[in-house]
Amino acid sequence: MEHYFQPEIERASRDQIRAWQDERLAKTVRHVYDHVPYYRTRMQEKGLTPEDIQSVDDLHKLPFLTKDDLREAYPYGLLAKPLSDCVRIQSTSGTTGRRVVAFYTQHDIDLWDECCARAIVAAGGTRDDVVHVCYGYGLFTGGPGLNGGSHKVGSLTLPMSSGNTERQIQFMCDLGSTILCCTPSYAAYLAESIHERGLQDKIKLKAGIFGAEAWTEEMRADIQNKLGIKAYDIYGLTEISGPGVSFECSEQTGMHINEDHFIAEIINPQTGEVLPDGEKGELVFTSITKEAFPLLRYRTRDICVLNRKPCSCGRTHVKMSKPMGRSDDMLIIKGVNVFPSQIEAVLLQQGYPANYQILVSRENNSDRLEVQVEMVPEMFSDSVSEIAQREKELINALKAMLGIYAKVTLVEPKTIARSEGKAVRVIDTRNLY
Amino acid sequence: MTINQLSVFVENKIGSLVDVTKTLYENEIDMRTLSVAETPDFGVLRAIVNDPEKTARLLTDAGYVCKLTPVLAVAIDDRPGGMYRVLQTLEQHSINLEYTYAFVTRTTDTAYMVLRVADNEKAIQVLQEQNIRLVSAQEVFKL
Ligand SMILES: [Zn+2]
Numbered sequence: 001m002e003h004y005f006q007p008e009i010e011r012a013s014r015d016q017i018r019a020w021q022d023e024r025l026a027k028t029v030r031h032v033y034d035h036v037p038y039y040r041t042r043m044q045e046k047g048l049t050p051e052d053i054q055s056v057d058d059l060h061k062l063p064f065l066t067k068d069d070l071r072e073a074y075p076y077g078l079l080a081k082p083l084s085d086c087v088r089i090q091s092t093s094g095t096t097g098r099r100v101v102a103f104y105t106q107h108d109i110d111l112w113d114e115c116c117a118r119a120i121v122a123a124g125g126t127r128d129d130v131v132h133v134c135y136g137y138g139l140f141t142g143g144p145g146l147n148g149g150s151h152k153v154g155s156l157t158l159p160m161s162s163g164n165t166e167r168q169i170q171f172m173c174d175l176g177s178t179i180l181c182c183t184p185s186y187a188a189y190l191a192e193s194i195h196e197r198g199l200q201d202k203i204k205l206k207a208g209i210f211g212a213e214a215w216t217e218e219m220r221a222d223i224q225n226k227l228g229i230k231a232y233d234i235y236g237l238t239e240i241s242g243p244g245v246s247f248e249c250s251e252q253t254g255m256h257i258n259e260d261h262f263i264a265e266i267i268n269p270q271t272g273e274v275l276p277d278g279e280k281g282e283l284v285f286t287s288i289t290k291e292a293f294p295l296l297r298y299r300t301r302d303i304c305v306l307n308r309k310p311c312s313c314g315r316t317h318v319k320m321s322k323p324m325g326r327s328d329d330m331l332i333i334k335g336v337n338v339f340p341s342q343i344e345a346v347l348l349q350q351g352y353p354a355n356y357q358i359l360v361s362r363e364n365n366s367d368r369l370e371v372q373v374e375m376v377p378e379m380f381s382d383s384v385s386e387i388a389q390r391e392k393e394l395i396n397a398l399k400a401m402l403g404i405y406a407k408v409t410l411v412e413p414k415t416i417a418r419s420e421g422k423a424v425r426v427i428d429t430r431n432l433y
Numbered sequence: 434m435t436i437n438q439l440s441v442f443v444e445n446k447i448g449s450l451v452d453v454t455k456t457l458y459e460n461e462i463d464m465r466t467l468s469v470a471e472t473p474d475f476g477v478l479r480a481i482v483n484d485p486e487k488t489a490r491l492l493t494d495a496g497y498v499c500k501l502t503p504v505l506a507v508a509i510d511d512r513p514g515g516m517y518r519v520l521q522t523l524e525q526h527s528i529n530l531e532y533t534y535a536f537v538t539r540t541t542d543t544a545y546m547v548l549r550v551a552d553n554e555k556a557i558q559v560l561q562e563q564n565i566r567l568v569s570a571q572e573v574f575k576l
Contacts, residue, residue: 382440382502384470
C-alpha cells in the first residue's frame with residue numbers, strides 16, 4: 001500500500017500541476033526581475049520583460065544559468081530577498097574556485113523539508129519510524145534536508161551526521177533505527193561493517209534513502225541484500241534546495257520530481273536545445289516557489305532522461321532517471337568519454353566489489369587507464385591461472401563497455417581508502433591544463 | 434588422503450610476503466612448506482601448515498583473502514626417476530596437474546611432492562596402483 005505525505009499534490013492531475021507551474025513561474029520571473037539586478041540585466045539583454053513569460057511554454061526564452069554564473073554572483077548577487085528575511089545558508093562542497101552559497105527564508109526551508117518528507121513517506125516512513133541520518137550536517141544539505149523532512153513526518157530523528165561507524169552501528173542497534181539516510185557508498189560500508197560484527201540480526205532497518213553520489217543497480221541489490229531493506233534513491237542539489245528535488249517510489253524505476261516546486265527540462269548540452277521527453281540530455285531546473293534563491297533554468301550538468309508514463313505508485317509527477325553521468329565527472333581518455341559509473345557497473349557485474357580506484361596517467365604522450373580492484377574471497381583461487389583468467393574477462397568486459405583498454409590491478413582487501421562521505425574514485429595525474 | 438593447503442592472495446611486493454609470514458610467525462603456526470606463484474602484479478602464497486582452519490581464520494581476521502584446497506602429498510623414492518614416475522602416472526591417466534612443488538625436511542632424507550590435480554580421487558587410485566606412497570597431514574607434521 002503506497003503512502004503519500006501530501007496526496008493532493010503528489011497525485012494531482014497533470015492539468016493541475018501545469019496550472020500551478022504556469023502561475024508560479026510567471027510570479028517567480030516577476031519577482032526576480034524586480035529584485036535581482038542580475039536577472040533583470042540578463043533578461044533585458046534578450047529583450048525580455050516579465051510579461052513575456054506567462055507559462056511553461058515561454059520558459060525556453062529565458063537564458064540558462066550555470067555554476068560559473070553562481071560563483072560569479074557569490075555571495076549576494078542572486079539574492080532575491082532582503083537578508084533580514086533569510087534564516088539559513090547552505091553551501092556546496094567547492095573543490096575548485098569559489099563556493100556556491102544558497103540562501104533560504106523560513107518558507108524556503110519549509111518547502112524543502114516537505115520535499116524530503118515526501119521522500120521519507122514514499123520509503124514507508126511514518127511517525128512511528130526511527131530515521132537515522134548519517135549524511136553530513138553543516139553546510140552540506142544532506143543532513144539538514146533529511147533531518148527537516150523527518151521532523152515533518154513526525155518520525156524520531158537521529159541526527160548522527162557522518163563518520164564514527166562504531167557509534168552509528170551502536171545507535172542503530174540500541175535505538176532500533178528503521179530508516180537509514182546516507183550516501184550509498186557509506187551504506188555499503190555500514191552493511192559490510194554490520195556483517196563483519198555479525199550484527200545483522202540486531203538491526204531493525206526496513207528502508208534506506210541514499211543519494212548525493214552515483215550508484216548502480218548492482219550496488220542497490222548488494223545493499224538491499226546485506227541489510228535486508230528496500231533502498232530508495234533520492235536526488236537534489238544545493239543550488240535548487242537540497243535533497244528531495246526528486247525521490248524514488250516503491251516502483252524503483254526513476255525519481256519523481258516535485259513539479260509543484262521545480263520545472264525540469266532536458267537539453268542538448270552542446271546546443272542548449274530543449275529535447276523531448278524520453279531523450280537523454282542535461283537536466284535543467286527552474287525553481288518556482290522559492291523566495292530567497294530562486295534559480296531560472298539552472299544547468300545541473302547531470303545527464304538524465306525524463307519519463308512521463310503513469311507510475312504504479314499513483315504519483316503523477318514526472319520521473320527522472322538516475323543521472324547517467326556528470327559532465328564534471330566525465331573523463332576523456334584517449335579521446336573517449338568515460339564515466340566512473342560505467343566502470344563500477346562492470347566490476348559489480350563481474351563479481352568484484354565496489355571498492356575500486358581509477359588511475360589515469362600519461363605515458364609517452366598517451367593516456368593510460370588503470371583500474372585497481374580489491375580481491376574478494378569469491379574471486380580468489382589457489383590457481384594463479386584461474387585468477388588471471390577472471391582478470392582477463394574483466395579487462396574484456398571493460399573494453400566492451402568503454403571502448404578502450406584498461407589495465408586491471410588486483411590489490412589486497414581494504415587497501416583502497418574508503419571515504420565516509422563522497423567517494424574519491426578517480427586519480428588523474430595527467431596535468432593536462 | 435588429502436592435505437588442506439592454505440593459499441593467500443598477496444600483492445607482488447616483498448612487504449606483502451613479510452606481513453603474511455609475520456602473522457604466521459607471531460601466531461606460532463608450524464609451517465612445513467611455503468611457495469609463491471606469481472604474475473607481474475600479484476602472487477598466490479601456498480603453504481602446508483599444522484592447523485589450516487585456524488590459520489585461515491587468523492589471516493582472514495588480519496584482512497587477507499585466503500582459501501583452503503585439498504591437495505595430495507606423495508613421498509618420492511630415494512632413487513633416480515622418482516619424480517618422473519609420479520608425473521608419468523598422472524599423465525598416462527590424463528589427470529590434469531594444475532601445479533606441483535617439492536619439499537624436504539630436516540629429519541628424513543625423503544623428498545615430498547605436493548600435487549594439485551583436477552581429480553583427487555582418481556589420482557589417489559592410480560598413484561596407489563603404482564605403489565607411490567601418499568602422505569597424510571599427520572605424517573607431514575610428525576616428520
Ligand atoms: Zn512512482
